[in-house]
Amino acid sequence: MKRDYYEVLGVSRSASGAEIKKAFRRRARELHPDVNKDDPDAEAKFKELAEAYECLSNPETRATYDRYGFEGLRRGGFQDFSHVSFEDIIRSFFGEGIFGEGFFSGGSRRSRGADVAVEVEISLEEAAAGVQREVEYSVVGDCENCGGSGAAPGSSRRTCPTCGGGGVVRTVTRSAFGQFVRTGACHACGGAGSVVDEPCSECSGTGAVQTQRRLAVDIPPGIDDGQRIRVTGMGSRGEGNGPSGDLYVQVRVAEHEQLVRDGDDLVYHQPLTIVDAALGTTVSIPTIDGEMELDVAPGTQFGEVKTIRGKGMPRLRGRGRGDLKVVMDVIVPRNLNREQRELLKKFEETTSEKNYNGGEGFFERIKAAFSHR
Secondary structure, three states, rough: OOOOOHHHOOOOOOHHHHHHHHHHHHHHHHHHOOOOOOOOHHHHHHHHHHHHHHEEEEOOHHHHHHHHHHHHHHHHHOOOOOOOHHHHHHHHHHOOOOEOOOOOOOOOOEOOOEEEEEEEEHHHHHHHHOEEEEEEEEEEEEEOOOOOOOOOOOOOOEOOOOOOOEEEEEEEEEOOOOOEEEEEEEOOOOOOOOOOEEEOOOOOOOEEEEEEEEEEEEEEOOOOOOEEEOOOOOOOOOOOOOOOEEEEEEEEEOOOOEEEOOOOEEEEEEEEEEHHHHHOOOEEEEEEEEEEEEEEEOOOOOOOOOOOOOOOOEOOOOOOOOOEEEEEEEEEOOOOOOHHHHHHHHHHHHHHHHHHOOOOOOOHHHHHHOOOO
16 A cells, blocks of 8 residues: 555655655665665665655646646556666656765666567457457567677686676765765766677677567456456666566557447447337347347337346456447338328327337337327
8 A cells, every 4th residue: 555655755645845845855875775784675765765756856846746636647648667777767757867965876877678579459259258369579689699798609708807796986076065876877887897809790889689589468348348368577687787677568448340349338229110118029139148038128229228247248357247239229110101190190199108208218209200290
C-alpha cells in the first residue's frame, strides 16, 4: 500500500515549495542506495521518495493529490516510478551527480536497455478463452561472435587507463556551501570502465547487434482491445551489465460480426418481426461459447433487453464473467401491398386500449400511425 507523500518526505501538508525541496535533498542523501548498501529495499525507498517529490513539487499535481489522493493522480495520468530505472531518476533530478564528496561509490556506467513494443491481433473468442501467440520483433542483443564483450575472438578488454576501470571521472569543486563532487562518464571509455584494442569485426567493438527474436506470449482470458502485456527483461540489452529492457505486447481484439463488447458484458441485437414480437417466439442467438436458444415473450417491445447472466467476457482482474445483453430490435415491415395494408387496418379495428397497456411503446406508435391514415 502506498504511503502518504507528505509522510515520505517528512513534511506537513502546509509545507512550502522550498521546504519540500529541502526535505527531498536531505532525505535523498539518507536513502541513496550507495549509502545503504546493506538494505535490499534501498532503491525502492529512494524511488518512493523521488515519486513523492515529483508530485508535491508541482503545484498542479500537488493540488490534485491534496483533493483526490492517489486515485486522482492516476486519472490525471500521473505515473509512479516503480518501473523507472534508478539511474534515470538520479539524472532527472540531479544531472550526473552533485552530492557531497563520497556520496557516489563509483563504478562503470550501467544503463537499462530500451523497451520494445509489438502488436498482435486476436479474435473476440480468443480474448474470452485466452490464447498463446508467438511474436517476432527486433532487439539490440549481445553479439554472438564476441559474446557481447566487443573484443575480437582471442582478445579481451582491458581496464581503461583514464578512469582506472571506474567508468566515471569526478571533478571536485568548492563553494560557500561546501565541497561538491560532480560525476560524469569517462570520455575515454564512454563509461564502460574498459577499452578494446582489437574490436570485434561483427559489432565494431560495441558488443551489440540488431537481432530478431521469437517469443511465445500468453494472452490471458478477458483482455480488452488496446491493453498491453509486459514481459520483463525481454527488450534490448542494457549497457555495462545493466538490466535489459522490457517487451510490451499491444493486443488488438478484432470486431465480432454479431457481438459488441461493453466492458465485461457483451451486447447482441436480435431482430424480430412485429408478429414474433407480438406472439412470442424462440430464437437462436450467438454467444461467445456458441449458439443458444432464447425464448421471446409475447408482447416484447422494441428496445427491451434480456440479460443472460454469466455469458459475457471473463473478468481480467476478478472472478466470474460478465453478462450477455440481448436487445430486441422489432422490425416494421415496408413496401406493403394492398392486401397486407387491408389486413393491418382490420387488425387495428379489432384492437383496444388493453392491447397496448404498459405505457407508450412500439405498438402505441403503430396504432397512432394507422389511425391517421
